[in-house]
Every structure is written in structure tokens, then in C-alpha cells.
Amino acid sequence: MLKKLKFYAIGLIPGLLIVFFILNQKGTTCSYFPNDRVIAETLTKDFKYAPAFKTEMESNKISEKFLKDSMIAAGKIDFDRSKAQAKPCPQYLLLYPKDNPRFEVSYSKCKESAEFTGLKKIK
Structure with a gap:
């Protein structure tokens, strides 16, 4: 179970960072x-x-x-x-x-x- 959670976190965290930087550069807002x-x-x-x-x-x-x-x-x-x-x-x-x-x-x-x-x- 812990091994699955590590693999999930390894994919999730970089993915969130990439999405954050891409959306931030485009100047998009979510309001x-x-x-x-x-x-x-x-x-x-x-x-x-x-x-x-x-x-x-x-x-x-x-x-x-x-x-x-x-x-x-x-x-x-x-x-x-x-x-x-x-x-x-x-x-x-x-x-x-x-x-x-x-x-x-x-x-x-x-x-x-x-x-x-x-x-x-x-x-």
C-alpha cells in the first residue's frame, strides 16, 4: 500500500507543478x-x-x-x-x-x- 502511495505522489506532485506553471504563464484565472x-x-x-x-x-x-x-x-x-x-x-x-x-x-x-x-x- 505504501509503495502505491509513493508512485502516486511521484506522479501527482510534478504533474501539479507543471499544470500550475503552464496556467500561470497563460494568465488564466479561475473566478x-x-x-x-x-x-x-x-x-x-x-x-x-x-x-x-x-x-x-x-x-x-x-x-x-x-x-x-x-x-x-x-x-x-x-x-x-x-x-x-x-x-x-x-x-x-x-x-x-x-x-x-x-x-x-x-x-x-x-x-x-x-x-x-x-x-x-x-x-
Whole structure:
């Protein structure tokens, strides 16, 4: 029995290390929390901006790069105020930053694109 366990460990440990290093290099993430899933899906979509949203971005001096890389990536979805079950495009309200939010971003996430409709400065 001990001999079988040794053979099992000899194969398992190097196998786990190899898988860990391969997945780590590809930058894959395994997150099943609803907030992380919605944000990850949003970042894969084509971004479309409503004219009012573009105006608010300019008045608050927010670039598209900052919106994608910081606000959305580090934001938190307010599921209580979102319409995640809306058809055909769920509507979400994102708060940025997670702690002590200063901005609210409203958007719809469709199959092909994410359309940003509202940007509101809270404080």
C-alpha cells in the first residue's frame, strides 16, 4: 500500500507543478464569483458609448483606457440595482472604486458589445 502511495505522489506532485506553471504563464484565472464573471465578460466585448456618456467622460477627464483598465477592472457590480436578468441585454450598475465609490457606470452587456449609457459622479 505504501509503495502505491509513493508512485502516486511521484506522479501527482510534478504533474501539479507543471499544470500550475503552464496556467500561470497563460494568465488564466479561475473566478466563479458573479462580480468577477460579469466584469470579465464585459472586458471581452466591443465598447459602444452613448453621446451623454462620452460627454460625462470628457467633463470628468476619464479616458477610454482608464475606463477599461481601472474603472471596470477594479469596479464592483451593484446587483441590487442592476437588471441582470433583462432580455436581450442585461443592464448593470458598476461602482468604482469598490470601497467608498466615487463613480457609477451604467451599461448594457449584449452578446457582441457592451453599451455604456450613464456615468455619474457620486461625490
